[in-house]
Amino acid sequence: MNAHTDPAPDSPLDAPAGTPPGRRPRVAVVFGGRSSEHGVSCVTAAGVLGAIDRDVWDVVPIGITPTGRWVLAGEDPKRWQIEAGELPQVEPDEGPGVVVPLEAGSTELTTLEPGRVPEALGAVDVVFPLLHGPFGEDGTIQGMLELADIRYVGSGVLASAASMDKHYMKVLLAGAGLPVGPYLVVSPRDWERRADEVRADVEELGYPVFVKPARAGSSIGISKVKSPEDLDAAIEEARRHDPKVVVEAMVTGREIECAVLESLDGGTPATSLPGEIRVVAGHDFYDFEAKYLDEGNVRLECPADLPDEVVHRVRDLAVRTFEAMGCEGLARVDFFVTPTNEVVVNEINTMPGFTPFSMYPRMWEQTGLSYPQLVDRLLRLALARPTGLR
Known part of the structure; x- marks a missing residue:
């Protein structure tokens, strides 16, 4: 694999400035949220919580209820998996409430329980926001973390908000000369x-x-x-x-996806081998049921069976889309490849589905980066990013 395909090996992890000697960097895994994708976010958290290396990272799981209450959540990944076709949900009584700092330079979390004195949970070095949809993936939580100068995984405020809005996403991509459909x-x-x-x-x-x-x-x-x-x-x-x-x-063509991962050394973002989604039965298109509740009728193939020149075009457009939107950390870019091998950008996701069975990690798995390595890489990228304007 060439450098464009395979990100550079990880170097030893450096603790952030001010970290007490011997303490592992602390990561807050935030999931749930107020959007209609609450359950999907919880399932994503199950995968990430099971993959983080606890010998390297100190993990604090924080769930956000559908009404917006932040609570200290359970660490067991099984709690957040799909059970009998039902998506999980963060409950109000899941754990003590969590207060997030908003003052620049303050990274201390505090827990609140009725009838008890507030208790310091400790400083957080990096946040892994696994929120999908509005009130999370759209720049809102990113803005809150920016206010406190807290490092986090993924794109910043503008890239998150613009990528979430399919209207402005298309305006920006077309303005950058990238092909979008009518x-x-x-x-x-x-x-x-x-x-x-x-x-x-x-x-x-x-x-x-x-x-x-x-x-x-x-x-x-x-x-x-x-x-x-x-x-x-x-x-x-x-x-x-x-x-x-x-x-x-409707663009007649195959649904092709490509994963993008920011480079640790600041170079050109890396891209995975492209993958393809095939709905074989039961669904008119790749809808919510097909994505999460009916995997038997969906085939996810990686690498996609495409001519070499089309693979190159997809990967090049994936990087150009990532950079046109000003993304950081990770993104999944979705395409249509027409019968004449024209490549059209459908959309970009700054926090794609992230279970071990989702397309983003599966494409990296086929490209040489395992799920735990991918999670670790994203946390390292976030830990290395500067705070404030950049």
């Missing part, structure tokens, strides 16, 4: 005041179309619409998750 945006005002014009615009785009919440993930709220009769219901379903909706023309 689409239109339906704002709340558009749908409330000029719905007939919206319907006409979609007709011009051409059926079938995909109707999506602009700021959601895990295929939640997405509908494939084959005729005008089904458009209104699809838009209303998307609006249940986000008042702004994106309508995309």
Whole structure:
């Protein structure tokens, strides 16, 4: 494997400045959250909690309930796995409440329990935010951590927010000269005041179309619409998750993904071998059920069976997309490869699904980086990043 494929080997871990001698760097694994992807985030946490090397890292698991309460959560990965087809959830009584610092330079966590004196939990050196969707993946928690100068895994405020919003993501990518498919945006005002014009615009785009919440993930709220009769219901379903909706023309092609990982030495980000998603039965597209609850009817293949020149094009566009959005740490870039081998960028995910069976870690596994190594690499990248403006 060449340098573009295989990230450089890890060097011995240096504790951050000010860390007491003999103390392992402390990582807060934050998961759950207020979005409709709460359960998916918990499943991701199960994978990461099981992979972190406890001889190297001191781990503090923090769950966020669906109402936004931060609690000290259980460390056992089994607590956060899917059971009998049910996604896990952080409960309000999961553990004592956690207070997060907002003052620059203060990294001390404090636990709160009714009737008890607040107790210092200790300083945190780095945060691994495993939140998917709004109120986490969209720059909100990143902004909170920036206020306190706390290092964290993944992209910063702007890259997180812009990548989460499919509208502005496409604007930025097109502005950088990257290929994106035809689409239109339906704002709340558009749908409330000029719905007939919206319907006409979609007709011009051409059926079938995909109707999506602009700021959601895990295929939640997405509908494939084959005729005008089904458009209104699809838009209303998307609006249940986000008042702004994106309508995309269907691009005929294979669904190809590529994982991007920032370089430890500041060089060009590394890319994995591309992977492919094949829905073999039971689903019209790669929806939420197919992703998380019906793996038997979905085939994830890596490396994807593509001509060498297409593989090179996918990986090059993955890096260009990562850099155009200003991403840091990690991202998964999703593409369509048409029957004529044209490559179109579909979207970028700054916190992709991260269970051991998700495409992002599986693509790195096939490229030579194991799941535990990948988790360790991301924490090292975060620990090395400067605080403040950069």
